Amino acid sequence: MLKRDTPLLEPAEDVGEFGNPIFRWTIFYAAIIFTLTLMPIWLSFAAPNSVAYVNAAFVLLFSGIWVSIAINALWNFNLLLKVPAPSLPALQAARERKFMHVVIVPCYIDPIEVLFDALGSLLMQNDLSNLLVVVAFEVKTPDLQRKVDTVKAAFGDRFGHFVVSIHTVDRNKEIPGGCSNKNYALREAHKYLKNHDLLATNSVTLTTCDTDSLFHPNYFVILEQVYCAANPSLSLPPQMVVWQPPLFYNWDLDQRPFFNRITGLMRSMMMLGGLISYNLNPMSIFSYPLELGLKAGFINPRYGVDDIIAKVRWMCCTNEQVPVLLLPVPVISGPTIGTSFINEVEEWSRQIRRWIVGSSESFHYFVTHFKGQPFFSGAQWFFMFFMYYAVLLCSAGLFSLFAGLPFPWVNYPTLKITDSFNFSLKSIGIFALVVQYAVFAVAFYIDRRAIKMMTITEHISIFRNIGHWILSPPTLLVYSIIAFYAIIKFVFVGKKMARHDMAAKDGLGSVTAGGPVSAAAAPVGEASPLPHMKPARSRSASMSTDSASFDVKELGNHAKVKTFVAGDADIRNSTAPVGELLCHLPDRFSFGAYSVETASIRYRSNRSQAGSNQV
Numbered sequence: 001m002l003k004r005d006t007p008l009l010e011p012a013e014d015v016g017e018f019g020n021p022i023f024r025w026t027i028f029y030a031a032i033i034f035t036l037t038l039m040p041i042w043l044s045f046a047a048p049n050s051v052a053y054v055n056a057a058f059v060l061l062f063s064g065i066w067v068s069i070a071i072n073a074l075w076n077f078n079l080l081l082k083v084p085a086p087s088l089p090a091l092q093a094a095r096e097r098k099f100m101h102v103v104i105v106p107c108y109i110d111p112i113e114v115l116f117d118a119l120g121s122l123l124m125q126n127d128l129s130n131l132l133v134v135v136a137f138e139v140k141t142p143d144l145q146r147k148v149d150t151v152k153a154a155f156g157d158r159f160g161h162f163v164v165s166i167h168t169v170d171r172n173k174e175i176p177g178g179c180s181n182k183n184y185a186l187r188e189a190h191k192y193l194k195n196h197d198l199l200a201t202n203s204v205t206l207t208t209c210d211t212d213s214l215f216h217p218n219y220f221v222i223l224e225q226v227y228c229a230a231n232p233s234l235s236l237p238p239q240m241v242v243w244q245p246p247l248f249y250n251w252d253l254d255q256r257p258f259f260n261r262i263t264g265l266m267r268s269m270m271m272l273g274g275l276i277s278y279n280l281n282p283m284s285i286f287s288y289p290l291e292l293g294l295k296a297g298f299i300n301p302r303y304g305v306d307d308i309i310a311k312v313r314w315m316c317c318t319n320e321q322v323p324v325l326l327l328p329v330p331v332i333s334g335p336t337i338g339t340s341f342i343n344e345v346e347e348w349s350r351q352i353r354r355w356i357v358g359s360s361e362s363f364h365y366f367v368t369h370f371k372g373q374p375f376f377s378g379a380q381w382f383f384m385f386f387m388y389y390a391v392l393l394c395s396a397g398l399f400s401l402f403a404g405l406p407f408p409w410v411n412y413p414t415l416k417i418t419d420s421f422n423f424s425l426k427s428i429g430i431f432a433l434v435v436q437y438a439v440f441a442v443a444f445y446i447d448r449r450a451i452k453m454m455t456i457t458e459h460i461s462i463f464r465n466i467g468h469w470i471l472s473p474p475t476l477l478v479y480s481i482i483a484f485y486a487i488i489k490f491v492f493v494g495k496k497m498a499r500h501d502m503a504a505k506d507g508l509g510s511v512t513a514g515g516p517v518s519a520a521a522a523p524v525g526e527a528s529p530l531p532h533m534k535p536a537r538s539r540s541a542s543m544s545t546d547s548a549s550f551d552v553k554e555l556g557n558h559a560k561v562k563t564f565v566a567g568d569a570d571i572r573n574s575t576a577p578v579g580e581l582l583c584h585l586p587d588r589f590s591f592g593a594y595s596v597e598t599a600s601i602r603y604r605s606n607r608s609q610a611g612s613n614q615v
Helices: 026-037 039-046 051-077 088-096 112-123 144-155 178-195 219-230 258-275 290-296 310-318 341-369 375-403 425-453 462-493
Strands: 099-107 131-138 161-167 203-208 242-244 286-289 324-326 331-333 414-418 421-424 551-554 560-563 588-591 594-597
Touching (some): 026 039, 026 462, 051 425, 099 112, 131 178, 178 290, 203 219, 286 290, 310 341, 341 462, 375 425, 425 462
Parallel strands (some): 099 203, 131 161
Antiparallel strands (some): 203 286, 414 421
16 A cells, blocks of 8 residues: 655646736747748748758658658557556566546536536546546636536535636636636646545545546556556656647537537647657646646646646646556547537637747747756757647648748759659648648548447448548648647737636537526626527437436527436535526446446435535
8 A cells, every 4th residue: 555654745836927928938939930931932922043952851751751640640549559568577566556536627618418428427437436536627717617517416425526616816816718727627626635535545546537538438448458558666756747648639529610520639649649759748638646746736727728838837837757658448538519600610720829829828838947957858849849739730741831932032942852753842842732631641541440349330331431631631720720820820819818718519519409508507707608599409429328417408599508417326415496506417427339328327415515616
């Protein structure tokens, strides 16, 4: 059994403050991107006899990165669901170690069904007794009280430990968004662990996710195995690492427009072959030891995106490499989604802007906080981070397009490859396009294999797949244009643009009936929910499809909400009458072919705990 001789440290104190909102290193970041992206144009005037060679060199570099991402992605995908057995010296420690897994599930404007799906995937884990699940609300969450009551009634007695935290933004040192909310929830979880004497005898992991996250049923089983493999001794502090599961966006992905599906497939491949292989940063769903969170003071609440900045923050706080390691278990994340085609386009472009601005903020953080240790790991990370986000995602597409334009004043030499084959550098753009098509085919191949691995049903014909594959390079080019625009705009708008805009998920967990919710349905002092169009479905295709899960109750003024129906669920511990709750648990939760009955899942009856700021 794990027994620490000295108590764990308190989380590092947040002594930071807001910097200059305009004059930041993000300006330098944008200047490099702007110069590199337009290099084929301005250099064609400055050096018309040499620009073709420069363009070809950069295109070869970009193509090499794409190919390496594809190869790495295939390699890492083949490692999924394969975990190392502990060595004989580590076997005793692995058998004696006890775990406590903290899971932070944030929720702000997300539909309650989407939150239920995420929590339902946690209900399918092997051992619920060692889960501390924290549902992290914001105080300005619409219809907050009923959401809290609904969640506590449905899940309060089903995990080993359950907390609902409610975060109020401190404008003096925080900005609204996922970073500040998760940071508060993690600190509340640490207080809970201390107050219940769960720190001294447990190895504690922290897992953060988005509301639209579906965990594989073996997620924490595999996390424990890789943790034990990395930490063969009970007496030594754990390694400062982060485990990243590969993300797949197959949550009704077959119902999304081509640009959303293509982006989802590319992000999955680039997660496997880029973020993990290049040791760049975790994304969306990831796990790490509590000790790493304590050293870093958990999450910086003055930034908008917690995952992109996580790696550089950990390096700066610990002076260690903090590698991003593959957690060989697939997870599902909801794709960017809208309630109409136009809304899908808006949401897609908004999230692109958020991601690229987040990378710019990470660049600024590294320059201002890195103290030179570890030097080589830090320098390598800085180079690969810049090549991935600034060059590959923002500049490469536009650079290749401009390099492929045959400017009449430029000299394009012809290279003799073999006696029978000559290649004109005027065709370098075509070469880049061919490489992209080959690489993007790998993304579609991985997607097919991932669907089979997770036993998910999708309705995608071979002709639609071919069409999406053909549209992949144009889609990624538009992606680059939006990212390039966002970086330039960020220079003029400044820090206020670097907020965490919540991704719309109304199509993932929809209102039961169309029409706006009236202001009378929301508590006094809280914002009423926004009007929503009626989406295509009511629940995740990967989770329960039980049509009887939600009933509709008329509240007057044409307002409709989902009502809690007792069914098999025990609501004796609920804090509001049945009619005031929003929904109830479905009969079953499923992940692909694996399914469990919710009526059979009950870990405890009266241990649902409240955080320090509960309602």
